[in-house]
Amino acid sequence: EAGVTQSPTHLIKTRGQQATLRCSPISGHTSVYWYQQALGLGLQFLLWYDEGEERNRGNFPPRFSGRQFPNYSSELNVNALELEDSALYLCASSLDGTGRNGYTFGSGTRLTVV
Amino acid sequence: QQQVKQSPQSLIVQKGGISIINCAYENTAFDYFPWYQQFPGKGPALLIAIRPDVSEKKEGRFTISFNKSAKQFSLHIMDSQPGDSATYFCAASILGNGGSQGNLIFGKGTKLSVKP
Numbered sequence: 001e002a003g004v005t006q007s008p009t010h011l012i013k014t015r016g017q018q019a020t021l022r023c024s025p026i027s028g029h030t031s032v033y034w035y036q037q038a039l040g041l042g043l044q045f046l047l048w049y050d051e052g053e054e055r056n057r058g059n060f061p062p063r064f065s066g067r068q069f070p071n072y073s074s075e076l077n078v079n080a081l082e083l084e085d086s087a088l089y090l091c092a093s094s095l096d097g098t099g100r101n102g103y104t105f106g107s108g109t110r111l112t113v114v
Numbered sequence: 115q116q117q118v119k120q121s122p123q124s125l126i127v128q129k130g131g132i133s134i135i136n137c138a139y140e141n142t143a144f145d146y147f148p149w150y151q152q153f154p155g156k157g158p159a160l161l162i163a164i165r166p167d168v169s170e171k172k173e174g175r176f177t178i179s180f181n182k183s184a185k186q187f188s189l190h191i192m193d194s195q196p197g198d199s200a201t202y203f204c205a206a207s208i209l210g211n212g213g214s215q216g217n218l219i220f221g222k223g224t225k226l227s228v229k230p
Contacts, residue, residue: 004157033217033218035220040222041222042120042203042220042221042222042223043158043203043218043220044220045217045218045219045220048217056217058217090157090158092157102148102160102163103148103160103218104160105150105157105158105159106157107155107156107157108157
């Protein structure tokens with residue numbers, strides 16, 4: 001069974017540009033979660049999508065947005081990139097929105113803003 | 115109230131020793147407490163998890179101890195091995211009754227180094 005896959009692995013962007021990160025959940029999983037892992041700050045919750053809808057949002061500005069497609073894959077968009085957006089962006093999936101079956105993480109996308 | 119506080123930030127243990135990482139939370143609605151292990155360049159992987167209706171859960175060399183009244187839980191790694199060297203994160207979430215807040219709240223992590 002394939003795990004959670006994220007692309008690209010690395011992404012370098014210039015301040016002010018837009019970045020698009022992609023996530024494919026485990027087959028059969030309907031919920032996708034996005035986290036930002038900045039150095040020394042642990043994992044900060046960004047967004048949760050379930051069944052195509054945004055269910056919850058962390059304390060991040062509106063320039064962080066995303067969507068979930070009918071096949072449950074998801075993309076995270078970051079507009080007007082700032083230097084402090086440089087981080088590892090992790091995607092996780094779970095079987096459903098209850099979380100009772102656990103969360104499986106991908107290996108992340110390393111975003112560097114220069 | 116949504117925070118999960120984790121300590122220590124870093125930990126050095128000799129091979130064969132016991133590694134202990136502690137976490138504390140404020141939100142009494144949390145009802146799911148997992149621990150994740152993360153190696154460099156990889157995403158976090160679920161290690162072990164506990165619900166508040168039990169005080170301890172053991173899986174191999176890994177044990178979670180849970181103190182509901184103190185709102186604290188800890189991870190014990192017995193017979194620590196160099197291969198256990200990684201960053202460990204505690205987390206909490208609300209599973210509730212069929213619905214959830216949907217997201218895990220993570221501690222800031224503990225970098226464990228096990229010396230041979």
